[in-house]
Amino acid sequence: MRDRGRYVRERTGLAAAILAGALVSSCTEPAIDRREGTEGLRGVELAEPLEVPAFTLADTEGEAWSFRDETAGRLTFLFFGYTSCPDICPVHMANLAAALGDLPYDQRRRIEVVFVSTDPGRDTPERIRQWLDRFDRDFVGLRGPVERVNEIQRALHLPPAVRQALEERGDETAAARDEYLVGHASQILAVTRDGRARVAYPSGIRQQDWRHDLPELLALDDALPSADAGPPGTR
Amino acid sequence: MQWWCAAQGIPWTWQWRPYPGVWLFVGLLVAGYVALVRRFGATRAQRVRFGLGLASLWVALDWPVGALGSGYLASVHMVQFLLIALVAPPLLLSGLPRAALDRLAETRVFPLVRALTLPLVALLLFHTIVVATHWPGLVDALMTSQWGSFVLDLAWLVGGIAFWWPVVCPIPERPRFPFGVRIGYIVVSTVLMTLPYIFLTFAELPFYATYELAPPVGTLSSRDDQRLAGLIMRIGGGTILWIAAGILFWLWYRAETESERSAARSGRDARALPLSRPPPPRSPPSPGTPPSRP
Numbered sequence: 001m002r003d004r005g006r007y008v009r010e011r012t013g014l015a016a017a018i019l020a021g022a023l024v025s026s027c028t029e030p031a032i033d034r035r036e037g038t039e040g041l042r043g044v045e046l047a048e049p050l051e052v053p054a055f056t057l058a059d060t061e062g063e064a065w066s067f068r069d070e071t072a073g074r075l076t077f078l079f080f081g082y083t084s085c086p087d088i089c090p091v092h093m094a095n096l097a098a099a100l101g102d103l104p105y106d107q108r109r110r111i112e113v114v115f116v117s118t119d120p121g122r123d124t125p126e127r128i129r130q131w132l133d134r135f136d137r138d139f140v141g142l143r144g145p146v147e148r149v150n151e152i153q154r155a156l157h158l159p160p161a162v163r164q165a166l167e168e169r170g171d172e173t174a175a176a177r178d179e180y181l182v183g184h185a186s187q188i189l190a191v192t193r194d195g196r197a198r199v200a201y202p203s204g205i206r207q208q209d210w211r212h213d214l215p216e217l218l219a220l221d222d223a224l225p226s227a228d229a230g231p232p233g234t235r
Numbered sequence: 236m237q238w239w240c241a242a243q244g245i246p247w248t249w250q251w252r253p254y255p256g257v258w259l260f261v262g263l264l265v266a267g268y269v270a271l272v273r274r275f276g277a278t279r280a281q282r283v284r285f286g287l288g289l290a291s292l293w294v295a296l297d298w299p300v301g302a303l304g305s306g307y308l309a310s311v312h313m314v315q316f317l318l319i320a321l322v323a324p325p326l327l328l329s330g331l332p333r334a335a336l337d338r339l340a341e342t343r344v345f346p347l348v349r350a351l352t353l354p355l356v357a358l359l360l361f362h363t364i365v366v367a368t369h370w371p372g373l374v375d376a377l378m379t380s381q382w383g384s385f386v387l388d389l390a391w392l393v394g395g396i397a398f399w400w401p402v403v404c405p406i407p408e409r410p411r412f413p414f415g416v417r418i419g420y421i422v423v424s425t426v427l428m429t430l431p432y433i434f435l436t437f438a439e440l441p442f443y444a445t446y447e448l449a450p451p452v453g454t455l456s457s458r459d460d461q462r463l464a465g466l467i468m469r470i471g472g473g474t475i476l477w478i479a480a481g482i483l484f485w486l487w488y489r490a491e492t493e494s495e496r497s498a499a500r501s502g503r504d505a506r507a508l509p510l511s512r513p514p515p516p517r518s519p520p521s522p523g524t525p526p527s528r529p
Contacts (some may be wrong), residue, residue, distance in 0.1 A: 008342065091447075091449075094456060098456065203448070206447055206448065
């Protein structure tokens with residue numbers, strides 16, 4: 001009988017040790033993709049807010065679209081990318097769209113998302129529209145000469161778009177089909193109602209980060225005067 | 236070139252990629268089995284079962300399933316889990332020659348095998364591994380390195396072998412773990428696997444950075460991919476476990492029928508025993524009695 005009790009205790013101890021070991025290892029905090037922003041935001045706050053230059057590009061309907069006029073008084077997310085992008089652009093757009101989709105309507109309607117193509121050679125208005133509609137039909141797509149787009153990016157301290165041949169990456173089949181990549185800035189800029197970019201969201205930002213930051217950005221935006229308006233409260 | 240499938244963060248293409256570590260791993264299992272068969276022999280059915288187990292393991296680990304599951308789609312990652320932890324182990328174990336298992340029982344590692352395959356221990360071990368290896372922090376930490384991904388796959392295989400051992404392997408003999416209890420063991424597992432399924436399917440946000448931030452494959456969103464992973468776990472895992480329970484039930488029925496038949500046979504034999512007795516020796520014919528006709 002004593003042998004039986006000892007046997008059970010040994011087996012129970014072994015089972016408990018295995019369970020405890022597995023639980024400890026499973027509770028280890030992940031070392032990746034934790035983006036701790038400053039001041040409670042998970043995006044990276046710019047040291048000095050940058051004024052977005054006044055620019056007008058063609059939207060996907062072919063109409064002139066003035067950034068300053070159209071986004072005045074609204075929180076705007078500005079992103080430079082291209083529709084053939086295989087990784088960063090679709091992931092960024094999908095995550096932002098998913099997080100915006102979770103917002104209540106009265107908050108969602110106060111936010112604009114503007115996508116500016118860095119690959120106007122391949123990104124036709126129809127293609128941009130079709131691509132953006134995969135994420136959100138309200139996203140605005142803009143297109144213009146790449147030189148103009150690069151000027152805007154430089155004004156925002158972003159690197160200009162660079163065309164990169166795929167043969168440089170060893171993909172000669174794709175190069176033969178005249179496919180190429182475009183190196184471009186990977187961050188989404190949060191532009192507040194005063195026309196200033198204040199927070200950057202680099203690639204790696206997750207939906208949980210957007211969900212955390214969107215209400216805070218809206219609150220921050222509420223506290224600011226519009227670019228063409230008086231102080232808050234006068235709108 | 237990678238030796239084991241891991242998340243790389245590069246865009247997915249359908250261009251074949253070699254994973255030599257996977258070939259080596261499967262090759263070692265093949266070599267080990269061939270050595271066992273040469274020494275102990277194996278029936279055709281055992282060889283077929285082991286071959287099917289190896290094939291499912293290979294499919295799960297190599298391109299494209301291994302590559303997609305390790306760095307692109309949580310749903311394919313779940314298919315990997317089912318193949319490695321639920322499909323391959325029972326096939327591999329049931330393909331082992333009985334004589335090899337008997338030989339194992341004589342080795343020094345057998346007490347450890349016996350301890351780890353105690354039904355309650357195996358059940359706890361397996362489901363702890365299932366929960367831990369679907370824990371977002373651990374998955375994201377492991378999937379970005381080849382060694383991490385290898386450890387995750389190995390944990391599934393070891394957990395699966397421990398889980399299926401008491402159900403499939405004839406040694407150690409466990410008279411207190413008959414067919415009925417084994418079926419209960421499987422049914423309890425279907426219930427325990429509901430927990431990760433609920434988390435995956437009903438979560439509002441994607442759990443895994445690996446899959447949320449992976450270059451997209453097709454048009455499936457990361458949230459839908461995660462829901463699909465949960466459904467695969469529930470429906471696929473449930474189906475495998477219920478099939479296993481069904482096979483156990485059939486084996487149980489067959490064993491009972493066989494035992495009833497043999498009982499009936501022995502009863503019949505017992506009743507037939509007087510008839511089968513040799514006739515008593517006849518008394519020698521008395522003089523004057525006519526001899527009987529042949």
